[in-house]
Amino acid sequence: MSSSRLRGRKVLFIGGTGRISSACSRRAVELGADLHLLNRNLSSVRPAPEGATVITADVRDTDGVRAALIGDKAHAMVFGNSKVRRVVPESTVSIPFARGAREIVAWHDEDPSRRVVHERLDALMDRLIDTHRPRPA
DSSP states (O other): OOHHHHTTOEEEEESOOSTTHHHHHHHHHHTTOEEEEEEOSOOSSSOOOTTOEEEEOOTTOHHHHHHHTTTOOOOOOOSOOHHHHHHSTTOOOOSOHHHHHHHHHHHHHTOGGGGOOOHHHHHHHHHHHHHHSOOOO
16 A cells, blocks of 8 residues: 555554554554554553554443444454454454455445545544544643
């Protein structure tokens, strides 16, 4: 994905501080993404990259996640399935990450109507991000 595709775009990762996802988080910030990580904000081994915004919620707490991301209709890409398997034990990963990422991009690219910015949803996401953005001490 070229930097022009991510530069200035709001991107949300669930987690983002794991072994694989921390590298993805750093790369997204390097490519200019306005990165937001939804996680428990507990990692001291691999903290969120500088420039990323952490929205604190536990994916096992549906109400907490809902409160943190009211109105979010983003497409999800799962970097690991351990948390998903806690909720849905029979789930399995059948598509490698790289292939899934290509498929998501191709799906958006194949139909121009999927690349439309929905102004009201975009404004809502901006308000949510601003609400949860860390403030300087």
